[in-house]
Amino acid sequence: MVQNQEQPVGKITFSILIALSLSHCLNDLLQSVVSAAYPLFKDDLGLSFAQIGFITLVYQLSASVFQPITGIIFDKYPVAWSLPIGMSFTMVGLVNLAFSNNLYWILLSVFLIGIGSSVLHPEASRITFLASGGKRGLAQSLFQVGGNFGGSLGPLLVALLVAPYGRQHLFIFAFVAIAAIVVMYPICKWYKSYLNRMKAQTVSVRKPVLLPLPMDKTAISIGILLILIFSKYIYMASLTSYYTFYLIHKFNVTVQESQLYLFIFLVATAIGTLIGGPVGDRIGRKYVIWSSILGAAPFSLLMPHANLMWTVILSFCVGLMLSSAFPAILLYAQELLPTKLGLISGLFFGFAFGVAGVASAVLGNLADKTSIEYVYNICAYMPLLGLVTFFLPNLKKKKIDWQP
Numbered sequence: 013m014v015q016n017q018e019q020p021v022g023k024i025t026f027s028i029l030i031a032l033s034l035s036h037c038l039n040d041l042l043q044s045v046v047s048a049a050y051p052l053f054k055d056d057l058g059l060s061f062a063q064i065g066f067i068t069l070v071y072q073l074s075a076s077v078f079q080p081i082t083g084i085i086f087d088k089y090p091v092a093w094s095l096p097i098g099m100s101f102t103m104v105g106l107v108n109l110a111f112s113n114n115l116y117w118i119l120l121s122v123f124l125i126g127i128g129s130s131v132l133h134p135e136a137s138r139i140t141f142l143a144s145g146g147k148r149g150l151a152q153s154l155f156q157v158g159g160n161f162g163g164s165l166g167p168l169l170v171a172l173l174v175a176p177y178g179r180q181h182l183f184i185f186a187f188v189a190i191a192a193i194v195v196m197y198p199i200c201k202w203y204k205s206y207l208n209r210m211k212a213q214t215v216s217v218r219k220p221v222l223l224p225l226p227m228d229k230t231a232i233s234i235g236i237l238l239i240l241i242f243s244k245y246i247y248m249a250s251l252t253s254y255y256t257f258y259l260i261h262k263f264n265v266t267v268q269e270s271q272l273y274l275f276i277f278l279v280a281t282a283i284g285t286l287i288g289g290p291v292g293d294r295i296g297r298k299y300v301i302w303s304s305i306l307g308a309a310p311f312s313l314l315m316p317h318a319n320l321m322w323t324v325i326l327s328f329c330v331g332l333m334l335s336s337a338f339p340a341i342l343l344y345a346q347e348l349l350p351t352k353l354g355l356i357s358g359l360f361f362g363f364a365f366g367v368a369g370v371a372s373a374v375l376g377n378l379a380d381k382t383s384i385e386y387v388y389n390i391c392a393y394m395p396l397l398g399l400v401t402f403f404l405p406n407l408k409k410k411k412i413d414w415q416p
Contacts, residue, residue, distance in 0.1 A: 024145030031199050032140050033158030035095065038192035039132050040159040042102055044166030045185055046071055046109070046122055047253055048274070051260075051267050052170075052179040053118065061257075061384075063115060065376025068253055068368070070119045074126030076366030083134035083358025092204035095196040098131025103189035110182035134358035139203055141346065141353055148346070149297075152339045153289025160285045160335060164278030167256075171271035223349070224407055230348045236400050237341050238363055240305055243397035244334055245364045247312060249371035250391040251277060251327065258384050263320045273324050280331030288336030289343070297340040297347075298404050304337035305398030312392040316385065334395070338364070347407055 050064050059067075086094060105124030112118045136155065144151035174181045225233065255277065256270035265273070284304070292300040311329040318326055345356045379387050 024147050024151065025143040025202070028143040028199055028202050029140065029151055029154050031195055032136050032143070033154045034195050035132070035158070035192055035199065036136060036155055037158035037162035037165075038188055038195065039099065039102065039129065039162065041162035041166045041169070042106060042185055042188055042192075043075075043125065043129055044163040044252075044278070045106070045170055045182065046125060048167035048170040048271060049109070049174065049179060049182060050253070051256060051270075052175060056179060057113075057115070059115070061254075061376040061379045062373075063376075064253070065373035067115075067118055067122055068249075068372035068376075069370060071122035071126045072366055072368050072370070072372065074123045075129040076126075076362035076364070078127060078130035079134055079358035079362030080355060081358070082131050083138075083354030083356070083362075085354075086135055086138070087352060087354040090203075090207050092207055093200050094131055094135045095200060096193045098128045098135070099189055099192050099196065100128070101125070101131070102128030103186050103193075106185050106189060107183055110180050130358075130362065133361040134354050137342070137357035137361070138353045139199060142206060143202070147293070148343050149289035149291075149293030149339065151289075152343055153286050156289070156339050157282050157286040160278065160282035164275050164282055167271045167278065168275045171268045171275075175268055175271070223351075225348060225405060229405065233348055233404055234345060236404055237345055237360070239397060239400050240301060240337065240341060241360060241364050242367050243394050244305055244337055245367040246371040247308075247330075247391050247394040248334065249368040250375055250387060251330070252368070253372045254375060254379065254384060254387065255327070257379075258388060259320070259323070261384050263323075265320070273327070276324055277327045277331045280328040281335035284332040284335035285339060289339040291336070292340040292343065296406060297344040298401065298406050300340040301337050301344070301404070302398065302401040304333050304335075304340070305395055305401065307395075307398075308333035309393075309395040309398070312395050316388045316392055344404070344407065 047068065050067075053059055053067075054064060082094075091097075101124050105121045105126075105128065108124065109118065109121035112121050137152075140151050140155040141148065169185075170182075173184060223230070252274075255274050256267070259265050259270045259273055260267065288300055288304065308330050311326045311333065315323055315326040315330065342357065342360050345360055346353060349356055375387050375391070378390075
């Protein structure tokens with residue numbers, strides 16, 4: 013099957029990739045503020061675990077359902093300045109979150125923050141591909157590690173700048189959103205120039221690409237990849253949304269200490285993400301997916317039975333292993349359907365966020381009815397779903413010419 017596709021530039025553009033990584037860092041820093049502030053909202057407003065899960069559900073749905081939609085729209089109608097538009101939604105949501113004094117106001121705030129994320133991820137992932145110069149694993153890992161690092165900074169900054177002074181101090185993160193818009197300016201200029209060059213080309217000049225698999229096998233492979241996303245993000249939801257509560261409940265640590273331990277876990281996810289893409293370029297994406305998800309199972313199964321020190325160590329190992337999977341999964345899917353970059357990016361980022369949102373709501377209710385420790389015993393088995401990686405075709409030897 014032959015179709016036209018957006019082509020990456022002939023040489024990797026590191027300045028744009030670094031700007032994209034920094035934009036992703038600042039965006040995910042702001043996104044992680046939502047979950048990092050949960051203990052503050054829980055104490056101030058007397059929220060239950062079920063209500064915390066519902067907040068996460070609304071946030072994740074707005075950040076997931078709109079992602080494939082924005083991906084499809086921008087596949088057909090590219091907008092050079094889409095990234096600052098999305099960040100503006102995030103900024104408005106954060107200001108509202110700082111001063112929200114009831115559940116409904118919180119829900120509206122996190123909904124706006126989620127919309128900003130739903131615009132950034134598919135669009136920034138598309139531009140990352142275009143600026144990769146064919147080095148897709150390296151480019152995607154640089155992009156992803158920015159997000160993971162930013163996500164790890166959010167809880168730390170909340171612990172240092174917000175927790176001691178009150179949740180109204182969340183408004184200071186609006187200045188981070190303004191900084192992100194400034195960083196996005198050169199990216200938008202570069203992307204606008206790229207789009208102008210694309211418009212100047214006739215359809216006959218654009219080089220077609222041969223898809224690596226028939227459409228029926230492509231659909232099955234994408235289904236398997238979504239199962240892997242399901243496995244990864246249910247377990248990740250238990251850590252990102254409830255890890256602080258788990259540590260406070262089981263080991264009697266303070267809120268600030270729990271945020272620091274969450275920071276350690278999130279740093280591990282940043283390191284794993286940086287490793288996953290280039291290794292996938294070298295040995296094949298399937299093997300990275302296989303080892304990262306299934307390889308996390310021993311650590312996840314041990315963690316509910318460990319003391320505080322080993323819990324922190326095992327959570328670091330889980331974060332390191334699991335996070336290396338997402339760049340490989342996303343790039344594998346993009347290689348299956350290279351003519352639908354926005355749709356694929358939106359689908360996988362969106363599905364990941366959606367699974368995390370639903371899982372947070374379900375796990376919150378389960379924690380209310382049983383205990384937070386019971387939740388971690390159940391979730392520990394999720395990485396075993398990595399066994400379905402066996403059924404993925406190996407695309408390492410497939411030759412797809414991505415150059416213009």
